[in-house]
Amino acid sequence: MVETRHVLATQAGALEFLWNEGNLRAVKFDGVEILRGLSAPVRDAGWGTVGEAVISNEVEAAGNRWRARCVSRLSGIDAEKTVTIEIVKKGDAAEIVARFALQANEPFESNRAGFCVLHPLEGVRGTPVEVIHSDGTTEAVRFPETIMPGQPIFDILGLRSNIFGVKTDFRFQGEIFEMEDQRNWSDASYKTYCRPLAMPLPIRIAPGTNLTQTITITLSGDAGAGGPAVRETSKSVRLPGIRLAVEPQWLAQPPVATDGFTIRAGTQIEWSDADFARLKDVIGRDGAFDLELAVADPESEIAAIASRLAAHGLTPEQVVALPLAYMKSFQPSGPWPDPPGPEDTARIAAQAFPRSRIGVGMLTNFTEFNRCPPPAGIGDFVTYSTTAIVHAADDRSVLETLEALPDIFASAANLSGSRPQRLGLVTIPMRSNPYGPGLVEPDPSARTYITMTDRDPRHAGPLGAIFAAAAVIEAADAGVQSLCLAAPSGPFGLTDERGHPTPLSRLISALGRFDTGELTLARHGAHECVLSDSTRSLTVRKNPDDPVLVIRDGNDEETIR
Structure with a gap:
């Protein structure tokens, strides 16, 4: 998609925004971001985003008015979608009117x-x-500080708030809207959306249906004295352990050394004796590995896997076990799967692996961890994973998810108490899909990135390394004990299609040369951070318009962009 930047001047300051074929992005009023995005996606019955082919994309600008109209046809469905955005400046205020028709x-x-x-x-x-409900009543609440597992606001007709001196007034028509805390899925935003999740889903849209909605946003005020402060900070941190995730089909000798491996097995991921023998070769005689188990019958399967590992002379340092049903996502209010639950499998794992530390948490995303947090007093550590492409897959959205990681780590720490965080894959691609029947298979002929897939080419490219470096720095800042950045091979692998080490592989190699003690983490504004010891440094600039990673080792320097 072609993204274009536009500016409208008002008496209070400029209104800046990006437009890319039906999506309004990064709306700033007098330099303050007041809207991260406005779009109108169509989700299928498995929560996948239905593809679109743009028929027309018209933009008009004249005087105090800007207007865009994008018409698209849904992929594989005989349906047409129209999004119209009109922005008008009115003295020291501005009004945005968005219309949707399907x-x-x-x-x-x-x-x-x-x-x-x-x-x-x-x-x-x-x-x-301030929330205006559909019956006309108002309610004073707050946007959540700690990440909420459920919806913070229901039944929304309007929202009024103040962002650094800019007054915002949102009005919604045509559907019932509610809000969710999108940081649950690593998105750096709160999302006001339709249709309420408590209503029956999916809905059947009949032939001849014409859905329409309108959102009106009024902006006013002066942000001149109250804009976001520029952060200049410095602190001491320690690097988290860098690990590789392993399933049987990903087994290979990695091109770089790491701090260990995290093995996943269970009902749907079977290991043969030959696989275990290969694993022993890969990790070496004294190789460290953690074990993740997702099993349908915890009593018998966990004991059987423990016995087979022992027969091969393999003992995991850490073990996490979950009922297979918990590989799917559930609303905080349930209904939840029948017993045994996560606490039961943790106790069974402790009996089967008496020499291992036992972890609790989820083998999917932070979302599920937040909705089913491990109770205090159980487990030696906690675990979960993150992915950058649950709701959106464009480069800007992927980089924006990095802004949510500090909140995720902080919210997880609140739930974990003194138990350290040892994380699974923290990557752009998605390892498994808790929200639908399975992962999305990319269309080789498509020129756009897609959500909810394990095959995102950026993992092997420059953006994969930039994303991973920023994630490691945020994890170090939060005191995370370890995380997985890749796998030895496969879609999360460390070599490209020609067998050459990827930029992410070179990043992991560089991280392995840093001092093992305290490092210095310096932040310069919202987008730049530098991790350094006496002779080495990583500089990450997370600006969505020009992301960059600079690796310096003595006099050697590599720039990845």
Whole structure:
């Protein structure tokens, strides 16, 4: 998609925004971001985003008015979607009117069809918001500080708030809207969306249906004295352990040394005796490995895997075991799967692996960890994973997820108490899909990135290394004990299609040469951070318009962009 930047001047300051074929992004009023995004995706019955082919994308600008209209046809469905955005400056104020229309010519099922508003974190997190409900009543609440597992606000007709002096007024028509804390899925935003999750899903859209919605946003005020402060900080941190995730089909000798391996096995991931023998060769005689288990019958399967590992002379240092049913996502209110639950499998694992430390948590995303947190007093550590492409897959959205990682680590620490965080894969691609029937298979002919797939080419490219470096720095800042950045081979591997080490492989190699003691972490503004010891440094610039990673080792320097 072609992304274009636009500016409208008002008496209070400039209104800046990005437009890319039906999506309004990065809206700033007088230099303050007041809207992270406004889009109208159509989700299928498995929560996948339905593809679109743009028919027309018209933009007009004249005087105090800017207007765009994008018409697209849904992929594989005879339906047409139109998004119209009109922005008008009115003295020291501005008004944004967004209209959505969906014309269906054949029946199809959808979990969501309509506007999603993304509110930014900076200047919004923890601040007051006035909610106008559909019956006309108002309610004074706050945007959540700690990540909420469920929806913080329901039944939304309007929202009024103040972001660094800019007054915002949102009005919604055509559907019932509610809000969720998108940091649960690593998105750096709060999302106001339709349709309420408590309503039956999916909905069946009949032929001849014409869905329409309107959102009106009024902006006013002066941010001149209250904009976000520029951060210049420095502190001492320690690097987390860098590990590789392993399944049988990913077994290979990695091109770089790491701090160990995290093995996954269970009902749906079977290891043969030959696989265990290869594993022993890969990790070496004294190789460290953790074990993750997802099993349908915990009593018999955990004991059987423990016995087979012992027969091969393999003893995991850490073990996490979950019922297989918990590889899917559930709303905080349930209903939850029948017993045995996570606490039961943790106790069974402790009996089967008496020499190992036992972990608790989830083998999917932070979302599920936050919705089913491990109770105090159980487990020696906690675990979960993150992925950058649950809701959006463009480069800007992927980089924006890095802004949510500090909140994720902090919220997890609140739930974990003194138990350290030892994380699974923290990557751009998705390892498994808790929200639908499975991972999305990319279309080789498509020129766009997709959500909810394990095959994202950026993992092997420059952005994969930039993303991983930023994630490691945020993990170090939060005191995370370890995390997985890749696998020895496969879609999360460390070599490209020609067998050459990827930029991420070179990053992991560089991290291995840093001092093992305290390092210095310096932050320069919102987007730049530098991790250094006496002779080496990593500089990461997370600016979505020009992301860069600079690796310096003595007099040697490599720039990745």
